Amino acid sequence: MLAGFTQFSAYILKHHCQLHRVIGKIYVYDIFINFPVGLLMGIYANGLLPSKTAFVILDCLWFWFTYKAVIEVKKGNITAHKQYMIRSYALTLSAVTLRCWKIVILSITYVDPLHLYMIDAWLGFVPNLLFAEWLIGRKKRHYRSIRKLYNITK
Numbered sequence: 001m002l003a004g005f006t007q008f009s010a011y012i013l014k015h016h017c018q019l020h021r022v023i024g025k026i027y028v029y030d031i032f033i034n035f036p037v038g039l040l041m042g043i044y045a046n047g048l049l050p051s052k053t054a055f056v057i058l059d060c061l062w063f064w065f066t067y068k069a070v071i072e073v074k075k076g077n078i079t080a081h082k083q084y085m086i087r088s089y090a091l092t093l094s095a096v097t098l099r100c101w102k103i104v105i106l107s108i109t110y111v112d113p114l115h116l117y118m119i120d121a122w123l124g125f126v127p128n129l130l131f132a133e134w135l136i137g138r139k140k141r142h143y144r145s146i147r148k149l150y151n152i153t154k
Contacts, residue, residue, distance in 0.1 A: 001096070003027040004089040028066055031088070035063040047117040054121035061129070062091040083136045090132035091125055098124030 003023045006012055013020050042055030069084035101123040105111060111119065 001092055003030070004092055007085065007089070028070055031062060031066045031092075035059060038062070045121070047114060047121055050118040051121040054118075054125070058091060058094060058121075058125045061125075062088060065091065086136055087129065087132045090128040094125035094128055097128050 003026050006023055007020060007027065038059035039056060042052055042059050045051045045055045065084045065087040069081050069088055072078075072080040072084060098120050102116065102120050105116060105119065
């Protein structure tokens, strides 16, 4: 999680490009190493099929978005790289989000632990991913409006 916080810093990217690459490689290797472990944990998770399904989907998407980000940066497609990394990092933060939702839900109402876990498994990453997609779409709209304003073609 800590590696990801630095990766979105324009200052670090501009003034310490090599540091960005090193930390990025650490982030990617960590996810690639943890993918099989996460998959096993998802398969054997508590909370019956809904939780297991959520955790397996989360792990597969986390790996896929990170993998696609690496492929795109190697092709020189920085925009797609950034978009995939936004998605990947949103899923990295799902562990934090899951715990926050648990606190919110239990402060509002009582839900038995089994059902709470099944709900949390999905709330841990789906809102994060929706936020990431909103953020990506917002940036796309912003750049489109700038291109239109200055009559810039691709």
